Amino acid sequence: MKKISAIALAVLALSGCESLSSPVVRFDRQVNYGDAKAVELVTNEFGSTDLQMIAEKMVGSLLESGAFEGRPLVTISSVKNKTSEYIDTTNVMNSIQTALVKSGRVRFTRSIAEMQTGVDELQRQNQSGLYKSSGTAKVGNMSAAKFMLEGELTSIVKQNSNTKDVFYKFTLKMFDVEGGTIEWQDEKQIRKTSKR
Amino acid sequence: MTPKFLVIVLAAAALGGLAQAQTLATATPAAVAGKLVVRGSADKVAVREIRATRNSDFMSVQADFYNPERSDHYVFYRFRWIDGAGNQVGDGEAWKQLLLLGQAQETVKSVAPTPAAVDFRIEMNAEKK
Numbered sequence: 001m002k003k004i005s006a007i008a009l010a011v012l013a014l015s016g017c018e019s020l021s022s023p024v025v026r027f028d029r030q031v032n033y034g035d036a037k038a039v040e041l042v043t044n045e046f047g048s049t050d051l052q053m054i055a056e057k058m059v060g061s062l063l064e065s066g067a068f069e070g071r072p073l074v075t076i077s078s079v080k081n082k083t084s085e086y087i088d089t090t091n092v093m094n095s096i097q098t099a100l101v102k103s104g105r106v107r108f109t110r111s112i113a114e115m116q117t118g119v120d121e122l123q124r125q126n127q128s129g130l131y132k133s134s135g136t137a138k139v140g141n142m143s144a145a146k147f148m149l150e151g152e153l154t155s156i157v158k159q160n161s162n163t164k165d166v167f168y169k170f171t172l173k174m175f176d177v178e179g180g181t182i183e184w185q186d187e188k189q190i191r192k193t194s195k196r
Numbered sequence: 197m198t199p200k201f202l203v204i205v206l207a208a209a210a211l212g213g214l215a216q217a218q219t220l221a222t223a224t225p226a227a228v229a230g231k232l233v234v235r236g237s238a239d240k241v242a243v244r245e246i247r248a249t250r251n252s253d254f255m256s257v258q259a260d261f262y263n264p265e266r267s268d269h270y271v272f273y274r275f276r277w278i279d280g281a282g283n284q285v286g287d288g289e290a291w292k293q294l295l296l297l298g299q300a301q302e303t304v305k306s307v308a309p310t311p312a313a314v315d316f317r318i319e320m321n322a323e324k325k
Contacts, residue, residue, distance in 0.1 A: 060307030
């Protein structure tokens with residue numbers, strides 16, 4: 001009886017352990033999705049977590065400063081990369097812009113980099129002869145930005161035989177386009193240290 | 197080992213694993229603990245105080261992390277914002293890593309992404325450096 005009970009328990013336990021397959025297509029070299037918001041510590045070069053931290057700090061500072069009273073029009077200028085690394089700084093500004101647009105407190109106009117595609121579309125609608133004039137977007141009706149956001153990313157790298165220390169500083173300024181004054185400014189400092 | 201003993205041992209192991217509760221350092225006040233979501237153990241790191249204000253209609257929160265031990269700790273944290281209906285606001289913040297030196301206090305701060313946020317939680321876990 002004791003032997004039968006033990007076998008019965010083992011069978012029950014094993015049947016409970018049988019796992020269902022997951023709905024994935026997998027090959028020998030397994031790939032998995034990771035957490036896009038996890039802290040990335042692969043190397044001490046500029047990474048996804050740095051981009052996210054910078055964007056969150058800048059957006060938070062802008063929103064609570066009251067600089068966007070009246071839902072003004074803002075445009076993005078370039079972000080100068082003054083580090084020795086290749087960094088797509090457009091990425092940082094895109095993240096900042098996305099969060100600000102979603103806040104509902106600010107409107108953005110086309111940046112200088114985005115202007116050509118807008119002009120091309122207006123020309124296509126008005127000069128190609130393909131569209132009804134009553135439905136086309138008219139030239140000369142764009143809204144101009146009141147403020148302009150400009151950024152700069154710098155780094156200081158120090159290393160010896162067993163330690164490499166990288167200090168990043170991202171500075172973002174908001175200029176009044178007409179007056180040329182700085183209406184808001186903030187910075188984010190990041191230190192990443194690696195040991196051999 | 198008899199089958200009955202084996203079953204008892206397995207059950208105890210299973211229950212012990214399931215019952216592993218979140219543990220917070222005792223220096224975290226009860227009022228603050230209600231705003232924390234700790235993954236595993238806070239490893240003696242305490243959250244001494246949380247301050248919430250509204251600036252320009254956006255909720256702004258500061259939290260003071262304190263490390264009572266002599267050894268340095270890493271704290272991983274992020275803020276989660278909640279609206280009046282209890283839903284999460286925004287896509288969620290990224291995790292941040294904070295170096296908390298021994299017997300030191302650091303203040304972290306975050307601003308809600310939209311004015312709809314009326315409540316928050318701080319997700320965290322800590323580990324020795």
